[in-house]
Every structure is written in C-alpha cells, then in structure tokens.
Amino acid sequence: MTKEWILPKGHLSYWLRQLRNTASLIAPLRVDGDIVFKSLENIHEVSLDNPALLPSPKEFLFPQQESLFWVEDGTKVRQLYNNEKRFVFGVRSCDISALRLLDRFYLEGYEDPYYSLRRKNTVFISIVCNNPDPTCFCIGLGTGPYLEKGFDIQLTDLGDRYFVQAGNTKAIRIIRQWKFLFNKPKRVDYEDQYEVFLSSKARFQKRISLENVREYILAGKVKDSFWGSVTERCFECGGCVYECPLCTCFTVTDRVYSFGIDRVRLWDTCLFKGFTRMAGGILPNEKKILRTKRWYYHKLIHYPDVLGGFGCVGCGRCTVTCPGKIDMATIAIKLRDLQDND
Amino acid sequence: MTKTYRNIYIPERTEIKEKLYLTGDVCLFRVESERPFEYNPGQFFMVSLWGAGEVPISVASLSNKRREIEFCIRRAGKVTSAIHELQEGNFLWIRGPYGKAFPLEYAIGRDVLIVGGGIGLAPLRPVLQWGLQNKNSIKKISLLYGARTPEDIIFKEDLQEWAEKGINVVLTVDRPGDGWDGNIGLVTTLWHKAEIDFKDAVSFICGPEVMIKAAIKDLFFFGMPEERIITTLEAHMKCGVGKCGHCYNGEKYICTDGPVFTYKEIKEFNLL
Amino acid sequence: MIAMDKILTVCPYCGCGCGLYLHVDRGRLVGVSPSKSHPVNRGSLCVKGWNAHEFVIHPDRLLSPMIKDKGEFRECTWDIALDYVAHRLMEIRDRHGPDSIGILSSAKCTNEENYLMMKFARAVVGTNNIDHCARLCHSSTVGGLAAAFGSGAMTNSISEIRDAKVLFVIGSNTTEQHPMIGMHMLDAVDRGAILIVADPRRPQIAEFAHIHLRHKPGTDVALLMGIMHIIVNEGLVDIDFVRRRTENFDTFERILRDFHPHAVERITGVGIEEIRRVARIYAMEKRSMLFYAMGITQHITGVDNVRACANLVMLTGHIGLPSSGINPLRGQNNVQGACDMGALPNVYSGYQTVTNPRARRKFERAWKRKLPLKPGLTVVEMTEAAYEGRLKALYIMGENPLLSDPDLNHVNEAMKRLDLLIVQDIFPNETMQYAHVVLPACSFAEKDGTFTNTERRVQLLRKAIEPLGNSRPDWEIITELSRRMGYDMKYRGTYEIMEEIALLTPSYGGMLHHRLREVHGLQWPCPDVAHPGTPFLHRKKIAKGLGTFITVEFKPPAELPDDEYPFILTTGRIYFHYHTGTMCRRTSVLEREEPECYVEINPDDAEVLHIKDKSQVRVSSRRGSITVFARVTDRTPQGVVFIPFHYSEAAANLLTNAALDPTVKIPEYKVCAVKVEPLIKEDRRPRSIKIVDLEDLRIT
Structure with missing residues (x-):
C-alpha cells in the first residue's frame, strides 16, 4: 500500500521540527569536511545537497558495539533494551533495499530481539538519488536510485517541492499527523517524478551485473589464481565489512566489571583468520584466500540462495574504504573483463 | 511502555549435579535445569560461563523427564578451561537446544553403524542410548570407536554396558600402552569388524575432521547411499542461531543448517 | 545528552594520524568511522583504527589514584x-x-x-x-637528519606518495605498520610507480615490490653506500644540486670509494646486478621517495644508517621537491x-x-x-x-x-x-x-x-x-x-x-587550536597565524643552509651469531597488535587474531632443528629465554628469526641486546644472537579420576 503527497520545500523544516518533537531525529550533517549521520540539533544544518555516498545507517539498527545484558551477583540477568523512537532522515534507496534483506536475516527464524525492537522504533525517510556518486552502482541491481516499494517514507526532490510516498500504514499515519503540510499530488507531479527518475538513471557511471558474475563463478570459471591475486592486496582492515550495509557478523565478549558483567556484541569480520578459530587453536580459514573467497561467495552465491537478493546493494562504500582496491565493484568489473576475454 | 521480547541470547540457569572426569581433560557435566528442555541427539546448547564466554556443546544424553542434561566437555580453550574449574553445585548457563538432530528415523528397519573418534563419541552416545531403547525396530547396531590412547577412551562404563546389551562394540587406539591387547590403528581399518550390510545401513559419524573425511570416503565406496552417511560438524560459534556468521562454512550455517549433515549435503555445499 | 553524536578526532595508534569519528550514544562510546575527507586515510582505516573505541571502556581501566x-x-x-x-x-x-x-x-x-x-x-x-x-625508535632520525638538514622529520607529505615515480622502502613493513601509508604506496604502484623494498624479511609490501633486496640484518650502511658508489661511478649524481645546496661532498666521496660493489655484495649478500638496478632506477627518476622505519634506526649504527639515507637523497637531489625526499615513518601517534x-x-x-x-x-x-x-x-x-x-x-x-x-x-x-x-x-x-x-x-x-x-x-x-x-x-x-x-x-x-x-x-608559531579546527590540521613549520603550513620541507633551500654529507663507516652489529647462538633475532610489530599491547590486547577482535607470541623461522632452518609449524620452541640469548610457538615461513630468511615484542608473557625484549648507538643511545633491537630449541610438549596425564579398569575394556 503506497500513498502519495506533495510537500512544498518551505514546509520541510517545519515538518522535521515536528518530527523531532515526537522522537529523536537523525539526519545527514556536514561536519569537519565530511557528512555524517547524527542527532539533529539545528534543523537548518541538514545537508541534502550531499553526494549519494553517506555512511551506512546499519549502525542505527545494529550498532558497532551493543550491550546485550548485564549480569549482577552472577545470577541476576538484566536485559538492556534501547526503546528510543527514532526518525532517520535522508538515507538513500540502496540502504533501504539493504534493510529489507537485513529484516529477513534478523527477523526470520530466530528473531533477534535487539534488531527487532530498534527496527520497530525507527522510521526511515529516504531520498531518491538524483546525483549518484562515481562509485555508485545500485542501478544494475535494482536497489536504487529510487524504490517502488519497501520504503517507509520516500521523498523525491522535484525542485521546489518533494514528492512524498509512504510505503506502509505506520508511515501513512505519520504523514497524516501533519496533514496540513502536505498537498494532494497532481498529474504534473507524477510526470515530474518520473522525469527525475529518468535523469537520475542517466547519471550513473558504473553499470555492473552481479548476476553475470554469479553465473561466471558458479560455472567454475573463476580460478583460485584470480582469488589469489585479489587476496594479495587485502590489508585485512575489515573496512568492507564494517561499511557494508548488508554485513551482519558479530562477536560477543564478556566485560567483567567489579559491579557486574556486561555481555557485549561487536561488529566482527569474516576476513580475519581468528574469526573461525576453534577450541584448541585450530584455524579452518588460516589461508587468506579462503577468507577472501568466503566474503565474495557469501554475498554472491549464498545470499541470493537464502534471502533472495545479492549481499550487495551497489552502495559503493567498499570502493571508497578498501585500501587495496579489491572491492565488490572492482572485482565485478575485473571478472567481467575476464569473461569478455574467455 | 516496555514490551518484553523473548530474548534468544539470554541463557537459563542450570545447576551442576555431577562432574565426572572421563579422561585427563574430558569431563562429563550432568546439569539440572529449572524447566524441562526437550532435545534430540545431535543438537547442541550454547553453554555460558559469565566472564569467560559461551561455547556450543552437543548433548551427550537423551532428553528425559528429570530435567537433566549431560554435556561432555573437553578442556580446549578459554571457556572450556573455565568451565572445568566449576564444582558440583555451581551454576552453568545454557540456551538451546539448537541445530538439527540426527535423523534417527533413517535407522528404522536398517543396520546402524556408529563411527566415533575421541570426544566425538559424546554426541553419538544418545544415539546409542536411543538405539538400545528402540532395539526392536532396528536391525543391528555396530559401534566403531577409536581413541588416541587407551586412557583417552571416554564413556568406558557405557561401552561396557552397550557391549553387554548386544551392541557390536569395536575399540581401537592409535598409541597402545601396556596392557592393551585390542585393536591398534585408525577406525577406518576396522570396517570388516562392523558386521553390517553397508548397502542397507545408516551411519552416524563424529570425530576429528580427518577421521570424518576418511570414514565418509570408505563408506561411500562400500555402497552406502550418500544421504544415509550422516555426520556432525564442529565450528566456532557466538550465537548458535544463525546470526553471528562465525560458523558459516561452504554455503551453510553449521548452527541452523546443521550441525548434522548428510554426505549428500556436505558434497553439495562444500562443507568439508 | 545527544542521542547520536559523532566527533572527529585522531586515531590513537600509529604515526599515520588518521582522522576518525567517534560515535557517542548518550555519553557512551559505541563506534568508529573513518573521515572521508581526511588527506591521510581518505575514508579507510586499518583494523586497529576500526576498533579504537573498544579499549576505552575496558574494565581494566585505572579509575582511582x-x-x-x-x-x-x-x-x-x-x-x-x-x-x-x-x-x-x-x-x-x-x-x-x-x-x-x-x-x-x-x-x-x-x-x-x-x-x-x-x-x-x-x-x-x-x-x-x-x-x-x-629514544627507542627514531632518536637516530632526529640526530641523523638534524645534522644533515637541520630538521629531523619526514620531509614530504603522505598525499604526495601517489604521484611518486619511484618508492624506495627500506626497513619498513609499511602495509602492516603504517597501513594507510601503505595504501598510498599501493596506489602509486597502481599508477605506474616502481617500488623497491629492502628488507631481510619479506613483509606484505614486498609482494607488490618490483625489486626486493634481502640484505643481511645490520648491513644497511653497506647496502646504501654500495648504491651510492654506483650512482657516483655511473655519473648519476645530481651535480648541480650537490654544488649549490650541499657541503662536504669531497670528503664523503673519498670514503665512498671503499664501498666497492664486490665488497658490498660480500657483506650484504645482495648481488651486484640488483644493487646496480636499484641505483639506476632510484637516481634517474626525479620523483623518487625514500621511506624508512625501525629497520634503519634500531641498530647500534642507527645514526649512520640514517646519515647514509640522507646522503643518498642529497647525492641524487631528491629533496625539496614534491613527491621526493627522505621520509622516516614515525611509530607512535x-x-x-x-x-x-x-x-x-x-x-x-x-x-x-x-x-x-x-x-x-x-x-x-x-x-x-x-x-x-x-x-x-x-x-x-x-x-x-x-x-x-x-x-x-x-x-x-x-x-x-x-x-x-x-x-x-x-x-x-x-x-x-x-x-x-x-x-x-x-x-x-x-x-x-x-x-x-x-x-x-x-x-x-x-x-x-x-x-x-x-x-x-x-x-x-x-x-x-x-x-x-x-x-x-x-x-x-x-x-x-x-x-x-x-x-x-x-x-x-x-x-x-x-x-x-x-x-x-618557531615551527609551531601559527598552530593555534582554532586554526586547526578549520582543516584537518596544519603541517609544521607554520611560523605565524597566516601561514598555511608546509607540505614539504627544504624547498629552495635546505633548512640549515647547506645540506651536509656526513661520512659513515660500516660497522657490523654488536652481537653476531656464533656456534652457541647461531641465529640473528630481529624484533618488530605485527599488524593486529601495537607496541606493548596496552590498548590492542584489550580489544577483543585484535586479541583474538593473535593471542600468542610466536617466532618466525625459515622452513630450512626449521627442518634442521626438527621444529614443526605451531609447535613450542624455546628461544634464548645470552640475556634470557622465552617459550613461544614456531611459525615456519619463508617470510624470514635462513639464519634469521623474528619475534613480535607485544607479549608480556613471552617478552622478546628479555632477549634483546642493550648495546647502544654511541651518538643517540638507541638500543639495537633489530639484531642479536639467539638459539632456538624445540620443546617436547608435555603430555597432560589424567588427574586422579575414576577410570574403569582397562582389563574390562577388552570387548572385541
């Protein structure tokens, strides 16, 4: 169920202010030369003319470091929940696509209670990209630059106004709370929105088909020597995993304080050899090449089989962060070239 | 308003009722839980010790009415060493059971071959116990068990009992000491003593990776169908419920897709 | 309190000085992310940086006097x-x-x-x-470079690396110890630069190298002098630069004659052809950058090593220009x-x-x-x-x-x-x-x-x-x-x-906090509040007037292997850990990766000594002995073993020699003589336990 409205640009800051009064509002802000997501103090600081490439909003549902529960006196277990209601404003379509897979991953089977609660308490207001970065390649994956469904609230910048789409009942309720700010869309608005979609698509510099890469790998055409040359350049920083909106691995550790024990979970990386360390020090993935392959296989082979979508939404963050330049886009392009020469 | 979610990560308290050393570094913990747990052979629990961490441990007993669970724990890493320090009456925290169990229904009307190595006998113990309980519906049970030295043989009393109750128990050791006049060598040298019809049998295998690999290869060669060669794999885990990613191997999560796999799956998904 | 705040700050680990954001959720530190606009890390971080938030709230923190x-x-x-x-x-x-x-x-x-x-x-x-x-890492640099140029610091900037044509890295495991500088180097290589690595071991950076010189530990002076000998002989000296900007060249040249390539080959174990190639490549390209780290400084000849590097840079005129210079990579933040x-x-x-x-x-x-x-x-x-x-x-x-x-x-x-x-x-x-x-x-x-x-x-x-x-x-x-x-x-x-x-x-004259806030810092010298900072030093003129060629002699390390202690021990850091481990060993991911100390030993040596990979060995010197796990790898050459010094339970510095460089008193961490012996692992026997009599077990 999708409902549409028009929000005149002049109404945006008023609306944001209202949102902030009901819950905490997180938005992209320009600070110290970068754009980061943080709690919004001054509404006018929101930076929407930014490049598409923002930090992943994964951290708002699955924080880098999170206390699971406290244990006092060795017997009393106290659960820690963050019950805060939040609006995350200004995220991009690729990340919303990622959330749809994350939801399946965390909520199906055994439901992760921490993710689940944060997800229920968070409303994402996304913006259609009309100016993709050179590193972006969502267009080949159907995960951007705009979405047909799956978003909470999606805005499209039409110059002097936003085309607003609410994708679920909760979102519709939120818009209706401040109904007087929104107008009914006219025919021209729909046409303008379509125009924006078209021009945005035309601006992409990279078009990558991960489907081809997957088939190429599944056909057994990618030799270990290729993965070897990729692995050689790996700095083992874990940046691709930390930045990826779809990487979910974590480790758990106990912190023993004098006043209790904190069981904490932290982001972890399958690219490290200790990740699979078994009791007694056996390292099943001691060879670095196995770990590199594992990351790519997990995203390209396993994810589509199990969750119905690639473990990559084409956000291009790994392209920016990888010191060895062996990110998803680069590898996909290299494999495409290899395929062409076959 | 705080809504309480069922939290899969919070373990429940159990009390250690008995701590029995089976070898120098393998100890059987019999714990009593506050509520009854139902679990099946092959499944595992995440066993916690505050401050040390959490490890997956297979059940070494059959689910029973007495709220008792037995875990066979080898002192190997930080957590298991800390657990070994616990005494009877101390608390051990568990959550589970997790993972797929052994498909015991395959055994109905067939010969059952159980192949164990070292501490790998522990997850197979409930299978044997089940076998004895359901003796009438299965044909014959053979156990081939190998350990490093005679001292490393675990569940010695059980082995005795099983033998007495009609299971074909075959033991072997790598390094015999004085007073051992049994078999010497790997379990995979003892197939002739299994005395079963390989083509119409089901096998349950657990042990070190090399042993599993060798056993699978041989059994498949003897004509055992690949979906009836069943083994259980070990992996490092942090959650046990398919979220943390540590046990992802080949194309499966050991915790939720396993730990019990058939040879068919192992082959298809490159698990070994 | 702010629900989600992000504060730009500087990574507390190595000398790269990466810009990172600390994520603060209601006063609690919850994460880290890299700054994309920072000139050093450009949106990347190494694993230590990514985990820099964790140790801060570790229970071990000292909280009371x-x-x-x-x-x-x-x-x-x-x-x-x-x-x-x-x-x-x-x-x-x-x-x-x-x-x-x-x-x-x-x-x-x-x-x-x-x-x-x-x-x-x-x-x-x-x-x-x-x-x-x-004192323990770069005092040789401060002493050596100050005497030669008047300033003991990296002459050029990290962001200039990608434009260099030749990178000469000596005694630095850059991709592991200064990962973000390593990233810039790799970038330069991708853009066509030639990478020369001189290191007795084979660090990760050597995988990308076009030429890897594996000289014997402690023979850096000989190697560098050999290179300079060829540069002079083949007329590759930047004569104009030497004449206008330096002094004392003639004396230096006389000393240089002693370092005939044949002698150098004998001392260093590196072939003449290799040395000649390096000399030609380094001298003939104008945008050549020289990098060094502890492999140069932590010797009793540390200052001489640095002087030799400085002389090489002056001889070829690779200083005072962008993408050139002599660049000591400092360890601590x-x-x-x-x-x-x-x-x-x-x-x-x-x-x-x-x-x-x-x-x-x-x-x-x-x-x-x-x-x-x-x-x-x-x-x-x-x-x-x-x-x-x-x-x-x-x-x-x-x-x-x-x-x-x-x-x-x-x-x-x-x-x-x-x-x-x-x-x-x-x-x-x-x-x-x-x-x-x-x-x-x-x-x-x-x-x-x-x-x-x-x-x-x-x-x-x-x-x-x-x-x-x-x-x-x-x-x-x-x-x-x-x-x-x-x-x-x-x-x-x-x-x-x-x-x-x-x-x-004087060099910090314009470094006021409000100025540093506007940009990602300023590079000294920055003498006044209007000064934009200095990306590279010695422009148009060497800082102290004229660059001085200082004569150096080759001296062997203080302690060389003998029959009793036949191996050279060299110590260093590993990627996942940092110095004495105070911070990284309290970070769960880092500690998990490398929880135990080890000694790297060449497969050929291991075979002779009957040492298996991952087995326990005892390493002893005249001063002490430690027990560590063996890691058999050809990253380390024959006759040399490597031990990281992070581990207090097996402290490599129990073995090292406190012999000092006579000028700046830096100890010789990189060379001392040790012996390695395999340890027979004790079998853990059962502790008085209930065991059924073996007699009963003869079931079959």
Whole structure:
C-alpha cells in the first residue's frame, strides 16, 4: 500500500521540527569536511545537497558495539533494551533495499530481539538519488536510485517541492499527523517524478551485473589464481565489512566489571583468520584466500540462495574504504573483463 | 511502555549435579535445569560461563523427564578451561537446544553403524542410548570407536554396558600402552569388524575432521547411499542461531543448517 | 545528552594520524568511522583504527589514584596522591639534587601534555632528565637528519606518495605498520610507480615490490653506500644540486670509494646486478621517495644508517621537491609531537638546544625559573642510573619500559631499586608492579589537545566522552602536581597551553587550536597565524643552509651469531597488535587474531632443528629465554628469526641486546644472537579420576 503527497520545500523544516518533537531525529550533517549521520540539533544544518555516498545507517539498527545484558551477583540477568523512537532522515534507496534483506536475516527464524525492537522504533525517510556518486552502482541491481516499494517514507526532490510516498500504514499515519503540510499530488507531479527518475538513471557511471558474475563463478570459471591475486592486496582492515550495509557478523565478549558483567556484541569480520578459530587453536580459514573467497561467495552465491537478493546493494562504500582496491565493484568489473576475454 | 521480547541470547540457569572426569581433560557435566528442555541427539546448547564466554556443546544424553542434561566437555580453550574449574553445585548457563538432530528415523528397519573418534563419541552416545531403547525396530547396531590412547577412551562404563546389551562394540587406539591387547590403528581399518550390510545401513559419524573425511570416503565406496552417511560438524560459534556468521562454512550455517549433515549435503555445499 | 553524536578526532595508534569519528550514544562510546575527507586515510582505516573505541571502556581501566602500602595498592583521593607525590619528589630533590629525578614523557600523550611535562621537568624539578620512547625508535632520525638538514622529520607529505615515480622502502613493513601509508604506496604502484623494498624479511609490501633486496640484518650502511658508489661511478649524481645546496661532498666521496660493489655484495649478500638496478632506477627518476622505519634506526649504527639515507637523497637531489625526499615513518601517534615539544634530554620545544644560552634565556624568561645547563639522561641511561643508585625517582607518563626496553631482566632490577616510582597511565602495565604511586589518566577519547603525525601534521584531538571514574587528563595532573610543588601552571584549557607553545616554538608559531579546527590540521613549520603550513620541507633551500654529507663507516652489529647462538633475532610489530599491547590486547577482535607470541623461522632452518609449524620452541640469548610457538615461513630468511615484542608473557625484549648507538643511545633491537630449541610438549596425564579398569575394556 503506497500513498502519495506533495510537500512544498518551505514546509520541510517545519515538518522535521515536528518530527523531532515526537522522537529523536537523525539526519545527514556536514561536519569537519565530511557528512555524517547524527542527532539533529539545528534543523537548518541538514545537508541534502550531499553526494549519494553517506555512511551506512546499519549502525542505527545494529550498532558497532551493543550491550546485550548485564549480569549482577552472577545470577541476576538484566536485559538492556534501547526503546528510543527514532526518525532517520535522508538515507538513500540502496540502504533501504539493504534493510529489507537485513529484516529477513534478523527477523526470520530466530528473531533477534535487539534488531527487532530498534527496527520497530525507527522510521526511515529516504531520498531518491538524483546525483549518484562515481562509485555508485545500485542501478544494475535494482536497489536504487529510487524504490517502488519497501520504503517507509520516500521523498523525491522535484525542485521546489518533494514528492512524498509512504510505503506502509505506520508511515501513512505519520504523514497524516501533519496533514496540513502536505498537498494532494497532481498529474504534473507524477510526470515530474518520473522525469527525475529518468535523469537520475542517466547519471550513473558504473553499470555492473552481479548476476553475470554469479553465473561466471558458479560455472567454475573463476580460478583460485584470480582469488589469489585479489587476496594479495587485502590489508585485512575489515573496512568492507564494517561499511557494508548488508554485513551482519558479530562477536560477543564478556566485560567483567567489579559491579557486574556486561555481555557485549561487536561488529566482527569474516576476513580475519581468528574469526573461525576453534577450541584448541585450530584455524579452518588460516589461508587468506579462503577468507577472501568466503566474503565474495557469501554475498554472491549464498545470499541470493537464502534471502533472495545479492549481499550487495551497489552502495559503493567498499570502493571508497578498501585500501587495496579489491572491492565488490572492482572485482565485478575485473571478472567481467575476464569473461569478455574467455 | 516496555514490551518484553523473548530474548534468544539470554541463557537459563542450570545447576551442576555431577562432574565426572572421563579422561585427563574430558569431563562429563550432568546439569539440572529449572524447566524441562526437550532435545534430540545431535543438537547442541550454547553453554555460558559469565566472564569467560559461551561455547556450543552437543548433548551427550537423551532428553528425559528429570530435567537433566549431560554435556561432555573437553578442556580446549578459554571457556572450556573455565568451565572445568566449576564444582558440583555451581551454576552453568545454557540456551538451546539448537541445530538439527540426527535423523534417527533413517535407522528404522536398517543396520546402524556408529563411527566415533575421541570426544566425538559424546554426541553419538544418545544415539546409542536411543538405539538400545528402540532395539526392536532396528536391525543391528555396530559401534566403531577409536581413541588416541587407551586412557583417552571416554564413556568406558557405557561401552561396557552397550557391549553387554548386544551392541557390536569395536575399540581401537592409535598409541597402545601396556596392557592393551585390542585393536591398534585408525577406525577406518576396522570396517570388516562392523558386521553390517553397508548397502542397507545408516551411519552416524563424529570425530576429528580427518577421521570424518576418511570414514565418509570408505563408506561411500562400500555402497552406502550418500544421504544415509550422516555426520556432525564442529565450528566456532557466538550465537548458535544463525546470526553471528562465525560458523558459516561452504554455503551453510553449521548452527541452523546443521550441525548434522548428510554426505549428500556436505558434497553439495562444500562443507568439508 | 545527544542521542547520536559523532566527533572527529585522531586515531590513537600509529604515526599515520588518521582522522576518525567517534560515535557517542548518550555519553557512551559505541563506534568508529573513518573521515572521508581526511588527506591521510581518505575514508579507510586499518583494523586497529576500526576498533579504537573498544579499549576505552575496558574494565581494566585505572579509575582511582593508588598508593602502595605494605606491598599493596590502596585507592585514595587525588589530593592525598598528589600531595604524596609532590612531597616525595621535593624531598628527593632536596636531598639528592634535581638530577636524581628522571621523567619519562609519552609519545601517546598530546603535544600540550608533552610540553607541560617538559616544563615540569625543567622548571619545576630542575632537571633535563626527560626522555620518551622516541629514544627507542627514531632518536637516530632526529640526530641523523638534524645534522644533515637541520630538521629531523619526514620531509614530504603522505598525499604526495601517489604521484611518486619511484618508492624506495627500506626497513619498513609499511602495509602492516603504517597501513594507510601503505595504501598510498599501493596506489602509486597502481599508477605506474616502481617500488623497491629492502628488507631481510619479506613483509606484505614486498609482494607488490618490483625489486626486493634481502640484505643481511645490520648491513644497511653497506647496502646504501654500495648504491651510492654506483650512482657516483655511473655519473648519476645530481651535480648541480650537490654544488649549490650541499657541503662536504669531497670528503664523503673519498670514503665512498671503499664501498666497492664486490665488497658490498660480500657483506650484504645482495648481488651486484640488483644493487646496480636499484641505483639506476632510484637516481634517474626525479620523483623518487625514500621511506624508512625501525629497520634503519634500531641498530647500534642507527645514526649512520640514517646519515647514509640522507646522503643518498642529497647525492641524487631528491629533496625539496614534491613527491621526493627522505621520509622516516614515525611509530607512535604523537612521537613526532613529543620530540617537537622537547620531551628529550638535550632540547626544548622546536629542537632549541639546552646548551644554547640564548634559547635557555628565552625559556628562563618565559617560565620565570633558572633552568639546568647540562643535557640530561636518556631512557636507557636512566635505567642504568637507577640500577647504580644515582637516580632515585622516576616519573613515568604513559610508557611501559618493563616491556619496551631492551634487556628486561636488567630493567626489572633497576626499577626495584628506585626510591619513588610514579606511574601515570590508563591501564595497569608491567612497570606498575614496582610503582609507589599510580595516577589514573584519561584515554584519547576523554581529552582535548593536539597530535602531530609522521608527516608533521598537527591535528586536533577532540574530547568525545567525559573522563571515566576518577581519571584525569594528563595535563591536568601535571598542572596540579606542579602547583603543589610551588610552581603555578594556570591554563583554562589545552588551547591556552598551545598558545604558550606557539609563542616559544618557531615551527609551531601559527598552530593555534582554532586554526586547526578549520582543516584537518596544519603541517609544521607554520611560523605565524597566516601561514598555511608546509607540505614539504627544504624547498629552495635546505633548512640549515647547506645540506651536509656526513661520512659513515660500516660497522657490523654488536652481537653476531656464533656456534652457541647461531641465529640473528630481529624484533618488530605485527599488524593486529601495537607496541606493548596496552590498548590492542584489550580489544577483543585484535586479541583474538593473535593471542600468542610466536617466532618466525625459515622452513630450512626449521627442518634442521626438527621444529614443526605451531609447535613450542624455546628461544634464548645470552640475556634470557622465552617459550613461544614456531611459525615456519619463508617470510624470514635462513639464519634469521623474528619475534613480535607485544607479549608480556613471552617478552622478546628479555632477549634483546642493550648495546647502544654511541651518538643517540638507541638500543639495537633489530639484531642479536639467539638459539632456538624445540620443546617436547608435555603430555597432560589424567588427574586422579575414576577410570574403569582397562582389563574390562577388552570387548572385541
């Protein structure tokens, strides 16, 4: 169920202010030369003319470091929940696509209670990209630059106004709370929105088909020597995993304080050899090449089989962060070239 | 308003009722839980010790009415060493059971071959116990068990009992000491003593990776169908419920897709 | 409190000085992300940076001052602890003189704190006995380059690397120890640069190298002189540069004649052809950058090694231009700053020497105290003085000599003999066991200040969270202590300290906090508030006027292998860990990756000694012995073994030799003689347990 409205640009800051009064509002802000997501103090600081490439909003549902529960006196277990209601404003379509897979991953089977609660308490207001970065390649994956469904609230910048789409009942309720700010869309608005979609698509510099890469790998055409040359350049920083909106691995550790024990979970990386360390020090993935392959296989082979979508939404963050330049886009392009020469 | 979610990560308290050393570094913990747990052979629990961490441990007993669970724990890493320090009456925290169990229904009307190595006998113990309980519906049970030295043989009393109750128990050791006049060598040298019809049998295998690999290869060669060669794999885990990613191997999560796999799956998904 | 705040600050690990955001959720540190606009890391971080948030709130943090009472530490208030320290320090100063007190400052603390510590030592205590760990890593650089050029720092900038045509990396495991600099190097290689690596081991960077010279450990002077010999012989010298900008070339050239390629080949084990190729490639391309790190400096010939590098750069005229120069890669996040601030026994801030009466008068006027005349003791000399009883008190801020110094058994004894040992740190460390007083300090996330990275970039460190427990920022502790010793230091914030530094330090003249806030820091020299900073040094003119060719001779390492100790031990760091492990070993992911100490040994050597991969071995030198796991790998050449020094449970520095470079007293960490023996693993036998009689088990 999708409902549409028009929000005149002049109404945006008023609306944001209202949102902030009901819950905490997180938005992209320009600070110290970068754009980061943080709690919004001054509404006018929101930076929407930014490049598409923002930090992943994964951290708002699955924080880098999170206390699971406290244990006092060795017997009393106290659960820690963050019950805060939040609006995350200004995220991009690729990340919303990622959330749809994350939801399946965390909520199906055994439901992760921490993710689940944060997800229920968070409303994402996304913006259609009309100016993709050179590193972006969502267009080949159907995960951007705009979405047909799956978003909470999606805005499209039409110059002097936003085309607003609410994708679920909760979102519709939120818009209706401040109904007087929104107008009914006219025919021209729909046409303008379509125009924006078209021009945005035309601006992409990279078009990558991960489907081809997957088939190429599944056909057994990618030799270990290729993965070897990729692995050689790996700095083992874990940046691709930390930045990826779809990487979910974590480790758990106990912190023993004098006043209790904190069981904490932290982001972890399958690219490290200790990740699979078994009791007694056996390292099943001691060879670095196995770990590199594992990351790519997990995203390209396993994810589509199990969750119905690639473990990559084409956000291009790994392209920016990888010191060895062996990110998803680069590898996909290299494999495409290899395929062409076959 | 705080809504309480069922939290899969919070373990429940159990009390250690008995701590029995089976070898120098393998100890059987019999714990009593506050509520009854139902679990099946092959499944595992995440066993916690505050401050040390959490490890997956297979059940070494059959689910029973007495709220008792037995875990066979080898002192190997930080957590298991800390657990070994616990005494009877101390608390051990568990959550589970997790993972797929052994498909015991395959055994109905067939010969059952159980192949164990070292501490790998522990997850197979409930299978044997089940076998004895359901003796009438299965044909014959053979156990081939190998350990490093005679001292490393675990569940010695059980082995005795099983033998007495009609299971074909075959033991072997790598390094015999004085007073051992049994078999010497790997379990995979003892197939002739299994005395079963390989083509119409089901096998349950657990042990070190090399042993599993060798056993699978041989059994498949003897004509055992690949979906009836069943083994259980070990992996490092942090959650046990398919979220943390540590046990992802080949194309499966050991915790939720396993730990019990058939040879068919192992082959298809490159698990070994 | 702000629900989700992100504060730009500087990574607390290595000298790269990456910009990162600390994520703060209602006053709790929850994560880290890289700055995309930062010129060094450009949106990347290494694994240590990505996990830099975790150790801050580790339960081990020291949260209360403690005084040792009958062999046990007792928590006390700040007043009691500071009064006690002030009282004892004054007592010792009055009875034994100010030079009976030594101070170790810290390359992990901010510029402001190092400056105050230096002021505390000189103006309050009245001694020049102040030093810090730069002595153990780059004192050779400071000494060697200052003499040659007048400035002992990286001449060029990290962001210039990608435009270089030739990269000559000697004695640096760059991709693992300075990963973000390694990233720029890899970028340059991708853009067509030629990478030359000289290292006896085969570090990751060597995988990308076009030429990898594996010379014998400790033969760097010979190798470099051999290269220069060929450059001169083949007429590849930049004669114009040598004539206009340098002096003393003729004397140097005469010495150079001794280093005939054949002799060099014999000494270093590197073939003439290889040396010739390197000489030609390096000399003929104008945009050639030279990098070095501990592999050059931590030798008894450390200063000579650095001088040889400097000579090579001058000979080819690769200095004073972008994408060229001589680039020592500094280890600690603020080791450059700590040196700049004069936390050294012979200089004030900005390398103004204590023996220069004009400099001394300037500081005396500013600080209103008479300052000591003679240079003080260095780190290793302080240990020696403590051992001999000349040094009575030691005040250590953020250092751990009981793991980082060479020949630990000796250091141990020295620390025991002190009348007063003050340890000021964020975590308990090995040195603390002998401390009389422990003062809890704040981590990088809890304080303001500036760090200076390896490319001389002075950057703002910003406070992200409130100090944990009762801990205090180091600069506050120093001012409080100083007040109690009768010298008032009044600063409302670190920016006021920086103002004082700018006033007294020419190269920091324009480094005011509000300027650093606007950009990702400024590179010194930055003499006034309008100056934009200096990306590369010696432009148009060498800093000290003319560059000086200093003659060097080849000397073999102090301890060479013999029949009893047949291996050369070289020590170093590994990617996942950092120095004495205070921070990284309290970070779960990092500690999990490399939880145990190991020794790298060549497969051929391992076979002869019957050592299997991952088996336990004993490594011993004339000074001590440790038990570690063997890692059989051809990364290490035959005859050489490598041990990381992070592990207190198997401290490599129990083995190392405290032989010092005669000029700057840097110990020779990179070469000493050891023997390696396999250990037969004890079989763990059953402990009195219920075992069924074996007789019963003969079932089959």
